[in-house]
Amino acid sequence: xxxxxxxxxxxxxxxxxxxxxxxxxxxxxxxxxxxxxxxxxxxxxxxxxxxxxxxxxxxxxxxxxxxxxxxxxxxxxxxxxxxxxxxxxxxxxxxxxxxxxxxxxxxxxxxxxxxxxxxxxxxxxxxxxxxxxxxxxxxxxxxxxxxxxxxxxxxxxxxxxxxxxxxxxxxxxxxxxxxxxxxxxxxxxxxxxxxxxxxxxxxxxxxxxxxxxxxxxxxxxxxxxxxxxxxxxxxxxxxxxxxxxxxxxxxxxxxxxxxxxxxxxxxxxxxxxxxxxxxxxxxxxxxxxxxxxxxxxxxxxxxxxxxxxxxxxxxxxxxxxxxxxxxxxxxxxxxxxxxxxxxxxxxxxxxxxxxxxxx
Amino acid sequence: xxxxxxxxxxxxxxxxxxxxxxxxxxxxxxxxxxxxxxxxxxxxxxxxxxxxxxxxxxxxxxxxxxxxxxxxxxxxxxxxxxxxxxxxxxxxxxxxxxxxxxxxxxxxxxxxxxxxxxxxxxxxxxxxxxxxxxxxxxxxxxxxxxxxxxxxxxxxxxxxxxxxxxxxxxxxxxxxxxxxxxxxxxxxxxxxxxxxxxxxxxxxxxxxxxxxxxxxxxxxxxxxxxxxxxxxxxxxxxxxxxxxxxxxxxxxxxxxxxxxxxxxxxxxxxxxxxxxxxxxxxxxxxxxxxxxxxxxxxxxxxxxxxxxxxxxxxxxxxxxxxxxxxxxxxxxxxxxxxxxx
Numbered sequence: 240x241x242x243x244x245x246x247x248x249x250x251x252x253x254x255x256x257x258x259x260x261x262x263x264x265x266x267x268x269x270x271x272x273x274x275x276x277x278x279x280x281x282x283x284x285x286x287x288x289x290x291x292x293x294x295x296x297x298x299x300x301x302x303x304x305x306x307x308x309x310x311x312x313x314x315x316x317x318x319x320x321x322x323x324x325x326x327x328x329x330x331x332x333x334x335x336x337x338x339x340x341x342x343x344x345x346x347x348x349x350x351x352x353x354x355x356x357x358x359x360x361x362x363x364x365x366x367x368x369x370x371x372x373x374x375x376x377x378x379x380x381x382x383x384x385x386x387x388x389x390x391x392x393x394x395x396x397x398x399x400x401x402x403x404x405x406x407x408x409x410x411x412x413x414x415x416x417x418x419x420x421x422x423x424x425x426x427x428x429x430x431x432x433x434x435x436x437x438x439x440x441x442x443x444x445x446x447x448x449x450x451x452x453x454x455x456x457x458x459x460x461x462x463x464x465x466x467x468x469x470x471x472x473x474x475x476x477x478x479x480x481x482x483x484x485x486x487x488x489x490x491x492x493x494x495x496x497x498x499x500x501x502x503x504x505x506x507x508x509x510x511x512x513x514x515x516x517x518x519x520x521x522x523x524x525x526x527x528x529x530x531x532x533x534x535x536x537x538x539x540x541x542x543x544x545x546x547x548x549x550x551x552x553x554x555x556x557x558x559x560x561x562x563x564x565x566x567x568x569x570x571x572x573x574x575x576x577x578x579x580x581x582x583x584x585x586x587x588x589x590x591x592x593x594x595x596x597x598x
Numbered sequence: 599x600x601x602x603x604x605x606x607x608x609x610x611x612x613x614x615x616x617x618x619x620x621x622x623x624x625x626x627x628x629x630x631x632x633x634x635x636x637x638x639x640x641x642x643x644x645x646x647x648x649x650x651x652x653x654x655x656x657x658x659x660x661x662x663x664x665x666x667x668x669x670x671x672x673x674x675x676x677x678x679x680x681x682x683x684x685x686x687x688x689x690x691x692x693x694x695x696x697x698x699x700x701x702x703x704x705x706x707x708x709x710x711x712x713x714x715x716x717x718x719x720x721x722x723x724x725x726x727x728x729x730x731x732x733x734x735x736x737x738x739x740x741x742x743x744x745x746x747x748x749x750x751x752x753x754x755x756x757x758x759x760x761x762x763x764x765x766x767x768x769x770x771x772x773x774x775x776x777x778x779x780x781x782x783x784x785x786x787x788x789x790x791x792x793x794x795x796x797x798x799x800x801x802x803x804x805x806x807x808x809x810x811x812x813x814x815x816x817x818x819x820x821x822x823x824x825x826x827x828x829x830x831x832x833x834x835x836x837x838x839x840x841x842x843x844x845x846x847x848x849x850x851x852x853x854x855x856x857x858x859x860x861x862x863x864x865x866x867x868x869x870x871x872x873x874x875x876x877x878x879x880x881x882x883x884x885x886x887x888x889x890x891x892x893x894x895x896x897x898x899x900x901x902x903x904x905x906x907x908x909x910x911x912x913x914x915x916x917x918x919x920x921x922x923x924x925x926x927x928x929x930x931x932x933x934x935x936x937x938x939x
Contacts, residue, residue, distance in 0.1 A: 279745065305745060310772070311768070311771055311772060311775065313768035313771065313772060315734055315764060315765050315768050316733075316734045316737060316765065316768030316769050316771070316772045317734075317772065318734070319731075319733070319734020319735050319737065319738060319765070319769070320734050320735075320737045320738035320741050320769075320772060321738060322734070322735055322738055323675075323723075323734065323735040323736060323737060323738020323739040323740070323741065323742070323752075324738040324739070324741050324742040324745075325738070326723060326735070326738070326739060326742075327673070327738070327739045327742030327743065328742060328746075329741075329742045329745065329746075331738075346728055346731055346765070347731070347734055347735075350726075350728050350731055351726070351731060351735055355716075356929050356930070356931070356932065357709055357929040357930055358706060358709050358710045358714045358716070358724075358725070359706050359709070359710065359714070359716035359718065359724065359725075359929075360704070360705075360706040360707025360708070360709050360710070360716070360929060361707065361928065361929040362706070362716050362717070362718035363716060363718055363723070364932050395930045395931075396930055396931060398931070418932075419932040420931045420932050
């Protein structure tokens with residue numbers, strides 16, 4: 240485990256400044272546009288509007304409409320155009336409003352961006368970065384709230400990233416742009432307003448590796464993106480009950496950093512995977528399977544999973560919150576894992592039968 | 599509407615060369631495609647070529663005429679029916695045949711096959727088997743040229759079937775909106791796989807519809823290579839000069855079925871025979887013979903030369919090594935050293 244892996248998420252550095260996830264992301268974009276003339280930002284409302292989540296506010300004035308390019312509501316065309324521009328030597332950053340809308344561009348992302356390098360026998364790398372929001376929690380209902388990053392993590396040829404901290408929001412973009420292959424960055428919508436201290440010494444993020452955000456000895460909470468704050472909150476709760484939880488932030492959903500995940504579980508012998516995707520066929524399922532394949536004899540308990548309920552995300556706040564992974568559900572799963580069955584409760588949310596799934 | 603389109607057609611600034619040598623070159627290029635694909639049929643029947651294979655026979659005038667109007671710096675985006683586009687672009691027959699044999703010397707190192715031919719050096723961006731999928735990509739190549747100030751043309755071939763796909767309409771809107779240097783070449787061969795044009799398009803005048811996006815658009819006799827070249831030259835020159843995207847509806851016909859698997863039950867034999875009377879290859883050869891530009895002896899010599907070229911391609915592909923299975927996972931992502939310099 241290198242120092243990079245264990246870089247703390249919080250404001251441990253002696254110097255730094257207070258900022259938000261949104262501003263950190265914007266600063267990363269500004270830096271990219273300033274340092275490389277091949278870089279341009281393209282997407283719906285990225286220019287005059289300032290980005291539908293306010294991420295690119297002010298960049299149009301600074302860089303002009305050629306490089307901060309408002310696109311029509313045509314996901315397939317502007318994502319495909321980004322891919323073509325990348326083939327021609329540009330370094331496009333394409334913003335899609337939400338992962339739900341990215342499905343309109345799925346053909347371009349899967350059949351072209353992810354495939355051209357291989358299908359051309361190595362002749363056509365596609366150095367594109369595609370950013371989009373993901374996740375629920377803002378009462379936007381089913382067509383603006385899903386967590387489909389696990390689907391993209393299924394696809395060979397893509398790199399899939401999920402910045403969960405201010406440092407990652409600020410410093411993931413540069414290495415993503417340096418990657419000659421397509422990189423998808425999933426920004427959880429509930430993180431944009433998170434504020435904190437961005438360490439002054441924060442440097443480029445190692446996008447190939449997971450990060451241990453909190454060390455612990457009893458159970459590993461393995462998560463990413465919007466669920467990281469929930470896992471950290473659960474770890475605080477568990478600590479007050481005498482259970483030491485380690486929190487692993489995957490950071491890269493493809494490729495998965497088996498070594499960091501495995502090292503953690505080899506120490507704690509228990510794993511809870513927290514994933515806002517639906518349980519069936521999820522990223523959590525993949526991690527659970529890998530742990531069984533690679534660390535069966537390290538495990539003292541079955542791998543637990545805390546995922547979203549198998550339902551299109553509902554609008555009503557009470558229902559929406561019930562559908563999503565929550566700290567108490569993570570705490571319950573961790574307690575089951577360490578054998579504290581009474582505390583976990585017999586009717587814990589995550590033991591509910593799946594409805595509408597295969598079984 | 600027709601007169602409106604006609605009035606917007608650019609002037610014929612550089613008429614195609616009408617000299618005998620030029621016509622002979624066009625004939626040779628079309629014949630190369632024809633003979634190459636006829637050999638492909640034999641090799642497919644012998645199970646040397648596998649997978650889906652879509653033949654271009656009957657449409658040769660389009661690829662050859664359009665490519666005459668492009669320079670080496672321009673880009674070409676193609677479909678799954680792209681043997682003709684690739685050959686006319688200058689991709690060696692040997693590299694294409696080796697690709698279809700799945701050999702390491704293939705133009706996509708055996709990863710693509712008939713439907714996915716690529717040649718980055720010749721700016722030939724293949725080889726797209728999703729109907730309409732190459733269109734946004736082509737817009738992006740054109741966008742990059744526009745942003746970097748390069749006076750290049752990106753030419754995208756696609757069929758009438760793609761007109762029903764959202765990707766055509768999204769791309770047409772984007773390209774016209776942004777004035778991209780894009781030449782859209784629709785090969786209207788009257789069938790989207792097995793479905794006739796009138797059965798898959800609400801309005802079958804495709805040039806008319808493209809004009810609705812504010813693009814200069816006109817129909818072209820796709821069975822006449824000289825007409826194709828003339829129209830492509832005018833359009834390419836206008837695109838290169840910054841006039842925005844242009845649309846050419848090439849009215850053509852494929853003499854063979856959609857793919858080798860297709861029993862072709864949806865077309866009348868009489869219809870096919872009618873179109874074969876307008877064979878672009880034999881049509882030009884006949885005109886040249888009548889004009890005493892092509893003697894029987896010269897024709898025979900040309901045929902012999904092309905047969906030998908195809909023979910060499912097949913022999914070379916045959917002898918080329920297979921791609922080793924140990925290399926299965928190469929080219930999924932770029933080598934690590936490319937990521938961390």
